[in-house]
Amino acid sequence: MTALAELQAREEARFAETHPRSRDLAARAAETLFEGVPMHWMRKWPGGFPVFVQEAKGARFVDVDGIEYVDFCLGDTGAMTGHGPDSTLRAMTEQAAKGITLMLPTEDALWVSGELTRRFGVSAWQFALTATDANRFSIRLARHLTRRSKIVVFNWCYHGTVDETFATLDEGVVGPRGGNLGPPVDPAQTTRVVEFNDVEGLERELRHGDVAVVLAEPALTNIGIVHPEPGFHDALRELTRQHGSLLAIDETHTICCGPGGYTGAHDLEPDIVTIGKPIAGGIPAAAYGFSEEVAGRLAGSIELEDVDVGGVGGTLAANALSLAAMRATLGDVLTEEAFARMIPLAERWTQGVETGIAEAGLAWHVTRLGCRAEYLFGPDRPRNGAEAHAAGNVELERYMHLYALNRGILLTPFHNMALMSPATTEVDVDVHTEVFREAALELSGA
Numbered sequence: 001m002t003a004l005a006e007l008q009a010r011e012e013a014r015f016a017e018t019h020p021r022s023r024d025l026a027a028r029a030a031e032t033l034f035e036g037v038p039m040h041w042m043r044k045w046p047g048g049f050p051v052f053v054q055e056a057k058g059a060r061f062v063d064v065d066g067i068e069y070v071d072f073c074l075g076d077t078g079a080m081t082g083h084g085p086d087s088t089l090r091a092m093t094e095q096a097a098k099g100i101t102l103m104l105p106t107e108d109a110l111w112v113s114g115e116l117t118r119r120f121g122v123s124a125w126q127f128a129l130t131a132t133d134a135n136r137f138s139i140r141l142a143r144h145l146t147r148r149s150k151i152v153v154f155n156w157c158y159h160g161t162v163d164e165t166f167a168t169l170d171e172g173v174v175g176p177r178g179g180n181l182g183p184p185v186d187p188a189q190t191t192r193v194v195e196f197n198d199v200e201g202l203e204r205e206l207r208h209g210d211v212a213v214v215l216a217e218p219a220l221t222n223i224g225i226v227h228p229e230p231g232f233h234d235a236l237r238e239l240t241r242q243h244g245s246l247l248a249i250d251e252t253h254t255i256c257c258g259p260g261g262y263t264g265a266h267d268l269e270p271d272i273v274t275i276g277k278p279i280a281g282g283i284p285a286a287a288y289g290f291s292e293e294v295a296g297r298l299a300g301s302i303e304l305e306d307v308d309v310g311g312v313g314g315t316l317a318a319n320a321l322s323l324a325a326m327r328a329t330l331g332d333v334l335t336e337e338a339f340a341r342m343i344p345l346a347e348r349w350t351q352g353v354e355t356g357i358a359e360a361g362l363a364w365h366v367t368r369l370g371c372r373a374e375y376l377f378g379p380d381r382p383r384n385g386a387e388a389h390a391a392g393n394v395e396l397e398r399y400m401h402l403y404a405l406n407r408g409i410l411l412t413p414f415h416n417m418a419l420m421s422p423a424t425t426e427v428d429v430d431v432h433t434e435v436f437r438e439a440a441l442e443l444s445g446a
């Protein structure tokens with residue numbers, strides 16, 4: 001057994017021993033849930049079974065074994081507001097008593113769309129229930145508008161369960177991403193893939209003249225954090241305009257950069273903005289907005305007869321409860337003042353991890369984007385998705401996550417990301433720093 005496998009076995013034994021009730025529930029769940037989990041990706045949690053939650057509030061939660069955790073996963077951004085923010089809870093409770101879903105607008109839609117316009121610049125908004133749907137609908141409308149068949153995404157992006165985006169580059173050739181289940185068609189038919197920060201590659205793909213829209217996170221967050229290089233966004237904007245392709249910026253995770261996401265913080269000028277996850281404090285809600293120019297071109301292009309059957313829809317979308325939750329969350333929770341607290345906490349988390357890495361002499365690095373921070377198992381900041389993917393290490397990741405979980409800290413199950421909420425404290429951050437330091441020192445034997 002390797003040293004890492006031995007450490008992993010020790011942590012798994014400790015986890016099983018200290019979580020008897022979760023272990024018991026997991027065993028019972030296998031009787032009625034497919035592979036014992038309500039959502040298949042929950043199998044990814046380290047330790048052999050997931051922790052079952054008793055209750056959550058702010059940046060903490062308690063499991064069914066009575067153990068309290070600092071939550072840096074925060075529902076992988078869905079709970080970036082902290083769990084159950086008071087204002088959102090109040091608004092939801094009041095709205096639920098007055099009607100949950102009607103397929104009719106409530107006045108909150110005006111306030112929310114006005115606020116999204118103020119934050120992100122684009123001014124013609126629609127609502128959905130998930131960021132996945134916001135992206136799917138935007139892609140459809142972009143193809144409809146441009147009469148072009150393809151989209152461009154960046155290698156190793158993630159934009160939700162959107163068929164067209166499950167494509168990666170293998171030695172320069174587009175193919176289905178590993179694990180792409182039952183793709184409707186080979187994604188090479190729908191998608192051109194470019195490495196992030198590769199302006200030449202982008203131009204080469206756009207030159208084909210068949211790209212309806214480039215769908216991009218403004219900084220990659222789903223394969224570790226990959227920052228745009230200076231000038232990349234200017235080139236992206238200029239080239240998409242030059243080649244008649246729309247530019248959709250997915251702010252679902254990069255809302256971590258500030259109230260207006262990366263777009264607001266860096267004055268980007270996208271044609272479409274998509275966002276979901278935390279904007280309603282965890283209540284399912286998402287939004288996608290078009291620039292005035294694109295909205296003008298779209299208006300009148302869809303027959304009234306077809307507006308409910310064109311592949312853009314959802315009877316629960318824009319429901320009264322989601323809109324009330326969005327209004328309260330944007331108005332009172334994800335505010336300028338909240339980000340002014342959250343971003344320094346992420347800086348503190350980053351410094352703590354940096355010190356731990358240096359002390360242990362590991363060839364790792366840590367990077368930050370607004371109130372989100374992440375360590376990667378390589379010495380250098382990746383320039384693109386391929387480099388970030390190459391720095392991945394599944395065994396190390398599982399070990400670090402389980403080590404943290406066994407000591408009261410939850411990180412995302414997907415990579416080594418930590419997110420600060422308005423309820424996170426310096427004490428929470430320092431607890432992580434100490435646990436990370438111990439793990440790093442033990443691993444390196446320093």
Ligand SMILES: Cc1ncc(COP(=O)(O)O)c(C=O)c1O
Pocket residue numbers: 076130131132133135158159160161217222250251252253276277
């Ligand atoms: C950038 C980005 N966009 C969209 C999504 C999809 O969000 P959801 O799964 O809530 O639909 C995700 C999910 O992780 C994401 O990271």
